[in-house]
Amino acid sequence: MTFSIVGRDPRTGDVGVAVASKFLAVGALVPFVRGGVGAVATQSFVNPTFGPVGLDRLAQGHAPAQVRAQFEAEDAGIVQRQFGLVDASGRSATFTGPGCHAWAGGVAAENVAIQGNILTGPEVVDAMLAAWEAEVGAALPWRLLRALQAGDAAGGDRRGRQSAALLCAGPGRGYGGLTDDWVNLRADDHADPCGELERLLGVFDLLFGRPETTREFTVEELGWLRRTLVKQGYAPALPDGPWEPATEAAAWALYGTENLEERWVPGGQVDPVALAYLRRQFGT
Structure with missing residues (x-):
């Protein structure tokens, strides 16, 4: 059987x-x-x-x-x-x-x-x-x-x-x-x-899965991420410019909600697989 x-x-x-x-x-x-x-x-x-x-x-x-x-x-x-x-x-x-x-x-x-x-x-x-x-x-x-x-x-x-x-x-x-x-x-x-x-x-x-490759966010990607984090309620506002602690804290909270902790990379780095998923979820 x-x-x-x-x-x-x-x-x-x-x-x-x-x-x-x-x-x-x-x-x-x-x-x-x-x-x-x-x-x-x-x-x-x-x-x-x-x-x-x-x-x-x-x-x-x-x-x-x-x-x-x-x-x-x-x-x-x-x-x-x-x-x-x-x-x-x-x-x-x-x-x-x-x-x-x-x-x-x-x-x-x-x-x-x-x-x-x-x-x-x-x-x-x-x-x-x-x-x-x-x-x-x-x-x-x-x-x-x-x-x-x-x-x-x-x-x-x-x-x-x-x-x-x-x-x-x-x-x-x-x-x-x-x-x-x-x-x-x-x-x-x-x-x-x-x-x-x-x-x-x-x-x-x-x-x-764990990241096979990582890289820095581009300027465009970081802008998109910050707009998304604010829109989804993870921060009241976020500054422009380089990666900083407020963006990191809000992004970590987003990853937790989406169960992507295993693909998290701190310090302004990103797993391209996780980023592609997030852009599908929240729009480009």
């Missing part, structure tokens, strides 16, 4: 899971990640304990293949289960029990494990692997999403679509750099859940 991809970015050590299903809120049960440890997808008559237990065992140094063997030995319902694991060093494993509904199967390679059940056929897994390999160099959330979308386009869950989720973690990737938890997006009940995930990930990148 589900197809998923578990992956690791070898450049950064980030780990994540993308999953879709004809099932309500699949993100509540299938994906588990832990920065610096690994990622797990557990599905098909899902045993949700495989997530935290699997991550604990990976953290203790067990290889994914060992964890797979332990689950096979310990779980009385293993014939109906399916899961995939990747650890922080890129080792992977996938498992499909013989009691999973057809078509069911998966593939594991360095840094990735892909699995699915009640699929239209093996072409779903094949398409996901091809997309994963084609997106080398992309940020992990987008690479996982493109693979998930490829599986969906190849047929996906043969019963239809309902939900999808994307969960990623990486060292210092979380909000303000204070946690490893990074992307956590879900489309719990949607006609096009993979498409909705793409929209949400675009919004996420805007609001929580």
Whole structure:
């Protein structure tokens, strides 16, 4: 009833899971990640304990293949289960029990494990692997999403679509750099859940992405910003001329209202992505 991809970015050590299903809120049960440890997808008559237990065992140094063997030995319902694991060093494993509904199967390679059940056929897994390999160099959330979308386009869950989720973690990737938890997006009940995930990930990148480049405001841009800050009520009036503390305080308040704190740059510098968004929001 589900197809998923578990992956690791070898450049950064980030780990994540993308999953879709004809099932309500699949993100509540299938994906588990832990920065610096690994990622797990557990599905098909899902045993949700495989997530935290699997991550604990990976953290203790067990290889994914060992964890797979332990689950096979310990779980009385293993014939109906399916899961995939990747650890922080890129080792992977996938498992499909013989009691999973057809078509069911998966593939594991360095840094990735892909699995699915009640699929239209093996072409779903094949398409996901091809997309994963084609997106080398992309940020992990987008690479996982493109693979998930490829599986969906190849047929996906043969019963239809309902939900999808994307969960990623990486060292210092979380909000303000204070946690490893990074992307956590879900489309719990949607006609096009993979498409909705793409929209949400675009919004996420805007609001929580960090500046890749910065520069000084031009004279025209600074004039526009000050007029906007006054018009929107962030200051009663602002002076002309170079950047100064009153403009900085008002601009910081605007960024807070728009949830752009991660893209804030002090001292009269600006992230062009944030500026483009603000000009769309408030007019040029």
